[in-house]
Amino acid sequence: MDAATTTRPEVTLTGAKILAAIKDAGVKFILAVPDIVTSKGLLFPIAADKDLKLVRVCKEDECVGIAAGLTYSDTRALILIQYTGFLDSLNAIRAVAVEYKQPICMMVGLLGHEPERQPKESGRYGVRIIEPICDAMGIEHHLVSEDADVAKIKPAIDKAYTQSSPVAMLIGRRPS
Amino acid sequence: MMKRHECFAALNRHIGDAVVVAAYSSALEWNDLFPRALNFFANGAMGLGSSHALGLALGHPDRRVVVLDGDGSLLMNLGSLVTIAAAAPKNLVHFVCDNECYEANGGHPIPNPKVDFSGLARSAGYRHVHDFSDIRSFEQQVGHVLSQEGPVFGTLHIEKARPLVYKYNDLYKTSRRVALKAALQKGA
Numbered sequence: 001m002d003a004a005t006t007t008r009p010e011v012t013l014t015g016a017k018i019l020a021a022i023k024d025a026g027v028k029f030i031l032a033v034p035d036i037v038t039s040k041g042l043l044f045p046i047a048a049d050k051d052l053k054l055v056r057v058c059k060e061d062e063c064v065g066i067a068a069g070l071t072y073s074d075t076r077a078l079i080l081i082q083y084t085g086f087l088d089s090l091n092a093i094r095a096v097a098v099e100y101k102q103p104i105c106m107m108v109g110l111l112g113h114e115p116e117r118q119p120k121e122s123g124r125y126g127v128r129i130i131e132p133i134c135d136a137m138g139i140e141h142h143l144v145s146e147d148a149d150v151a152k153i154k155p156a157i158d159k160a161y162t163q164s165s166p167v168a169m170l171i172g173r174r175p176s
Numbered sequence: 177m178m179k180r181h182e183c184f185a186a187l188n189r190h191i192g193d194a195v196v197v198a199a200y201s202s203a204l205e206w207n208d209l210f211p212r213a214l215n216f217f218a219n220g221a222m223g224l225g226s227s228h229a230l231g232l233a234l235g236h237p238d239r240r241v242v243v244l245d246g247d248g249s250l251l252m253n254l255g256s257l258v259t260i261a262a263a264a265p266k267n268l269v270h271f272v273c274d275n276e277c278y279e280a281n282g283g284h285p286i287p288n289p290k291v292d293f294s295g296l297a298r299s300a301g302y303r304h305v306h307d308f309s310d311i312r313s314f315e316q317q318v319g320h321v322l323s324q325e326g327p328v329f330g331t332l333h334i335e336k337a338r339p340l341v342y343k344y345n346d347l348y349k350t351s352r353r354v355a356l357k358a359a360l361q362k363g364a
Contacts, residue, residue: 029234055234055263057227058255065224069231072216072357077231095220100353 011115015041015175017150023051025157027076027105030054031063035082037109041175043080060085061092068102076161079106083130086168090133097166098137104166105157107144115145115173134168145172178311180273180334184209184244186315187271190322191242194269195232195356198244199225200280202273203347204340206244213359218348223252226260226270233265233326236360240322243270247286248278250293260327261301268326270297275334280342297329306330 063079097104112124134141233241276289
């Protein structure tokens with residue numbers, strides 16, 4: 001057996017595929033604070049995409065209010081933030097997304113996460129607590145770490161808007 | 177100094193079919209005076225009124241959205257001034273009721289009662305900024321303020337209000353949000 005047959009195929013997460021899934025889900029607004037995990041592969045392409053309207057906010061909890069306000073025109077929005085911003089916004093998420101049952105869709109970059117591990121087993125405390133917090137709050141969550149996971153995005157957003165409930169898509173690897 | 181209910185009465189004469197997004201004490205007083213389907217009170221977390229209003233304004237660009245913010249609330253979301261100015265919704269008018277205290281939480285003073293909200297809004301990049309301390313002046317100008325291209329900001333220097341009964345469960349009930357959405361869909 002030569003070396004070529006034992007080498008694992010490289011695992012990738014392609015930003016363009018995520019972007020296509022977001023648009024396929026009918027999202028019109030992206031509400032974002034820059035996150036180095038998704039900066040190159042997602043936020044720069046989103047900023048250049050004429051089909052999407054990007055609202056740059058100063059602090060992540062603003063996104064929750066804006067997304068909720070947009071639901072009154074049945075306009076779909078996606079919040080693009082880092083896990084630190086997710087943690088900082090927990091009260092807004094608790095009230096608006098969970099208690100008021102609003103379709104708040106969040107894409108959360110797991111800065112420092114080791115893609116070969118599950119987030120709950122991360123060496124980074126902040127990453128390790130994200131899924132348990134989502135579970136405690138009753139927020140559906142999906143890990144998006146490789147291209148095969150991109151197929152979860154559109155159904156997750158559709159379900160959030162159909163059932164009027166929040167969802168978190170956790171980005172476990174820097175998209176290319 | 178003005179009385180908030182007098183400001184609201186003057187505002188209501190020009191409000192038409194605008195959506196009113198109000199926070200805490202302003203929400204209670206506005207709802208007591210002018211209950212209507214086109215009111216929105218469920219900000220959820222203190223400070224988020226202006227952010228909800230931005231979402232409503234972006235989603236309904238042909239309808240005016242008026243925010244009745246509180247001074248303590250706005251201090252918790254000062255960044256929203258910059259976000260709103262950058263998003264530049266032409267249909268958003270943002271008032272802050274400045275009575276220099278956390279009225280809904282015991283009347284304690286805000287950290288710096290001398291803070292210049294109008295100055296902050298101007299620096300953030302609001303298109304038009306106003307500052308009112310006299311009810312006659314406000315009554316004369318509020319129609320013009322509401323007709324300006326947004327984002328528009330106005331500080332209303334007010335006294336502490338008459339005692340309010342804080343019925344949050346009633347204020348935030350789901351039926352109000354359902355009624356707002358129905359009214360917007362109907363084009364009311």
